[in-house]
Amino acid sequence: MTVALRLxxxxxxxxxxxxxxxxRPATPRAGDGRRDAKGPSAVDRFGRRLKGLIDPLLxxxxxxxxxxxxxxxxxxxxxxxAVAAAWLCLTFLxxxxxxxxxxxxxxxxxxxxxxxxxxxxxxxxxxxEEQFALALGVIIRCVRAGLPVTxxxxxxxxxxxxxxxxxxxxxxxxxxxxEGFDAALQALAxxxxxxxxxxxxxxxxxxxxxxxxxxxxxxxxSETIRKRRAVRLKARSLTSxxxxxxxxxxxLPVVVGGILMxxxxxxVMQLFTTPGGRQLLGIAILVQMVGLAIIRALSRRALx
Numbered sequence: 001m002t003v004a005l006r007l008x009x010x011x012x013x014x015x016x017x018x019x020x021x022x023x024r025p026a027t028p029r030a031g032d033g034r035r036d037a038k039g040p041s042a043v044d045r046f047g048r049r050l051k052g053l054i055d056p057l058l059x060x061x062x063x064x065x066x067x068x069x070x071x072x073x074x075x076x077x078x079x080x081x082a083v084a085a086a087w088l089c090l091t092f093l094x095x096x097x098x099x100x101x102x103x104x105x106x107x108x109x110x111x112x113x114x115x116x117x118x119x120x121x122x123x124x125x126x127x128x129e130e131q132f133a134l135a136l137g138v139i140i141r142c143v144r145a146g147l148p149v150t151x152x153x154x155x156x157x158x159x160x161x162x163x164x165x166x167x168x169x170x171x172x173x174x175x176x177x178x179e180g181f182d183a184a185l186q187a188l189a190x191x192x193x194x195x196x197x198x199x200x201x202x203x204x205x206x207x208x209x210x211x212x213x214x215x216x217x218x219x220x221x222s223e224t225i226r227k228r229r230a231v232r233l234k235a236r237s238l239t240s241x242x243x244x245x246x247x248x249x250x251x252l253p254v255v256v257g258g259i260l261m262x263x264x265x266x267x268v269m270q271l272f273t274t275p276g277g278r279q280l281l282g283i284a285i286l287v288q289m290v291g292l293a294i295i296r297a298l299s300r301r302a303l304x
Contacts, residue, residue, distance in 0.1 A: 058117050065167050065191045066124045079113035093282030131164035132196050136222045143215045149204060150175060167192060196225050235303055246295050
């Protein structure tokens with residue numbers, strides 16, 4: 001007696017292999033030029049070691065969804081420019097000696113590089129917040145149709161792009177491989193590091209323990225998230241005029257200096273040719289940079 005084995009369609013098998021590839025480390029491929037049969041090449045090992053040294057310096061955590069694909073090229077270029085600008089300002093304008101200017105320039109480079117990383121991370125978080133509202137709507141419609149939450153999460157993983165889709169796909173794969181549902185949701189919230197994801201994980205976990213109408217619970221959560229986002233966008237619109245004024249005031253001295261350079265060059269050149277003028281110019285640049293950094297920090301704190 002023979003038993004016929006029925007394999008799933010080719011497209012379904014390919015999707016399963018792609019989901020499993022997210023949960024296991026990359027294996028060597030023959031002839032790909034990056035890894036050989038003995039393991040990672042020397043270039044790969046050096047790249048991972050270099051990234052392991054630079055990531056903590058820049059404040060990057062590759063275990064988080066917001067930092068997983070962050071590039072270190074732009075922060076390093078920004079840091080290099082900050083080193084050159086700080087060294088020129090300290091040594092040429094303020095006439096600070098090299099042993100004191102070197103650590104200050106390095107600190108300025110780290111500050112600028114970490115600021116660039118923070119800006120890129122904030123952009124990814126804004127994208128995740130926008131996509132999570134859509135993801136929650138898909139899950140609510142699936143629950144209304146009588147499907148479990150896992151099916152709604154699977155629909156989100158196939159419908160939404162990066163970064164939300166792959167994160168939900170990872171959570172669904174963890175559940176299918178035997179991990180607890182609450183633990184998978186908690187891991188999803190920990191990787192995404194967003195308040196909305198934590199609300200979602202806590203709401204679903206409590207509903208599973210106490211019972212009740214899950215669709216109504218998720219609808220209330222969706223309404224709360226929409227209100228929070230509306231308040232945040234309103235605060236950003238109300239402060240847009242203030243932020244524009246700050247940048248206008250910051251660029252005004254440069255514009256006025258350029259105009260004076262055309263009208264009366266000897267008058268402006270005193271800032272570069274005399275020791276007192278160079279010191280005044282260096283102090284002005286330093287105070288301007290510190291003021292912009294403080295205003296940026298206050299704005300981020302107020303809008304967070």
